[in-house]
Amino acid sequence: MDVLLASRLQFAAAAMFHFLFVPLTLGLSFLTAIYQTLWLKTGDEDYKRAARFWGKLFLINFGLGVVTGITLEFQFGTNWRFYSQYVGDVFGSLLAIEATLAFFLESTFIAVWWFGWGRINPKINTLAIWLTAIASNISALWILLANGWMQHPVGYVIRNGRAELESFTAVLTNSFAWWEFLHTVPAAYILSGFFVLGVSAWHLLRKNETSLFKKSFKVAAIWTMIFSLYLIVEGHIHGAEVAEKQPTKLAAMEAHWETEKGASWTLFAIPDEENERNSLEIIKVPKVLSLLAFHDPEAEVKGLKEWPKEERPPVALTFFSFRIMVALGFLFGLLSILAFLKRNQPETSPRLLKVLIWNIPLPYIAAQAGWMVAEVGRQPWIVYGLMKTKDAVSPLSSVQVGLSLPAFIIVYGILGVICFWLIAHHAKKGPEPAENISVKPATETL
Amino acid sequence: MEMNIFQIIWFVLWGVLWAVYFALDGFDLGAGSLLYFLGKDEKERRVIYQAVGPFWDGNEVWLITAGGATFAAFPTAYAVMFSALYTPLLLLLFSLIIRGVAVEYRNKHESPSWRAFWDFLFFLGSLLPALLLGVAFANIFKGVPINEKGLLQTNLLGLLNPFGLLGGLLFVFCFATHGALWVAFKASSPLSERAASLAKKTWVITLLLVIIFWAASFVTTNLWENYKKAPILAVFPLLAAICYLTVPVFLNKESYFKAWAASALTIVFFTAWGVAGLFPNILPSSIDPAYSLTIFNSSSSPLTLKIMTTVAVIFVPIVLAYTFWAYKTFSYKITEKDIAY
Structure with missing residues (x-):
């Protein structure tokens, strides 16, 4: 197998697999912290048991997220040697800072939280889960600053045959990276919110632990609606940012071939990359693409033909991924409003509860599709406009990558099945009885 | 490229990160590799899992940070080293993945075959990293055959040379003692007494291995050259030896924590011995010293190193403080209650 293609597939497999576990980590940590804080404030045992229940599911998910993250950091060196050499001066420090600021914090305090029940003061224990949540979100910020730099490199100068850091402030204030952060993290919150809603719905339908799951449901319904509605607005701004900074990606997202003023927007199309056109277009609305991308119905939108074929991203994959993400985004907005309206008596709407159970996987699909748009749409660049992916790959033998790629798929495949089975198993089992959760009296000192 | 003080600082920090990683994850990996030898029944095995449960994840972050620091401070060395050591490095990562998952999942489902499955993976995922890290570092100490383009002129079997294998064995037994x-x-x-008596035996084996390793290093490596130039560096191997010899003293007094701490310091000083000998190389070439990756020809720009130094100066003490607190919080003897279902 071709080393470049195999390395790309391997990185894609490792990154996508890792991101099956990241969103729930980012969101469920906060939800667990909220439930535990509500217990501290109200003394309501339901919240204590809820915190333990959701926290345990968080932990099973977190385990796989942690271990699959290491391979990503190391793969820049193993498979993308020339990338690492060329941009390490800017990019490497962001990863190192992420580890120093976030990884130590989250891995230490998640252990303090889990093993601290009955051993440390509940207030410190609650602080531990908050610190875990904050740390995992700090980690998201730094990794997205790194990814944002690959999408829109800033603050560097070409010197000594490589990209060297010129302004750290410019890298930290990269607007593209911040919009990515403000997009990815709330998307993770939505996924986590729907996870809690879906699992709660499963128990509510079976009239199991109704009191506890109603309380879980209510918090998650408010949380999910806030972020679902926010993300529809942010998604639009984010798209406009892509239009300005990554015109080839925008053109691929919209399967837009011809440069034109007052460009029309197509709801659905089948791109034909061979003949540089769409073989099918359904519902074309005049001037809307210009309006959406540049907030001006007469604005010029560059078409894919503006660039030579080898500088265009894969159009169909980018286009379909984008359509899937956006359609699901609107569905989540609608569904979260329904859940919000029923937040006080969800058990009275069995149909909504059933939908919420079947909805659990959809935010996962939306998140994966979103990353497809971001990463496939950036091609053929590994760093947009600065370095091509084909120039970044390590000088490996096809045997090495030909063995490691299937190894990744097999090992990850097995672990993924086990992890989701275990999450489902514990989710269905429901919360532990209150007497099994030991709590150290708050009056005792550390 | 210009030489600067930050390259030296980051070389030292690079060594410190590896030293702390070995001293901390060393006991997790060692305990895992002894699972079948120490844990005679289900209860005892659960105690072993509990002994590493709160710590393995935080300990592994030292490895991630060592990798990240190599990337940030010496990107060329990171790029060449990681692509040249492709297969052993991926084996290491896969082993660490299954180790971590084993610790987290083993006690989350009550079924004997589930537990047996994860026990085996925990054992394997603990033993292999010790072996691979030992082989890798022995080869780095010795120098690897990289050419002027940074391409490795050998394969995995070439890394399994006698000195590499000796390093692997040394790490396995040293970590086993530590665990x-x-x-x-x-x-x-x-269980406590059984572990202590096993530690006494592996301590002797490790001692024999380290004597052979040090003797062989005079012939196979250039590490001692720096010691001729700067004899003061000899404090590192000397301290390593002193700390190592105090381990059995504490063991006989049943002061197990002190024995463990002495073992941790031994690992730190032993790593310092190797890293000080490497200076200024990060990855020496055994073909021609001119092809070696040094801190001078592979480092980041002074600006990046300065920023990284600032971050390290502020955050590493904070990390150390809460890590220390967490160790103190979880330094209790494991009781029946802790291993209850």
């Missing part, structure tokens, strides 16, 4: 001491400290009788 047994930790279990002796965390467990109660009879």
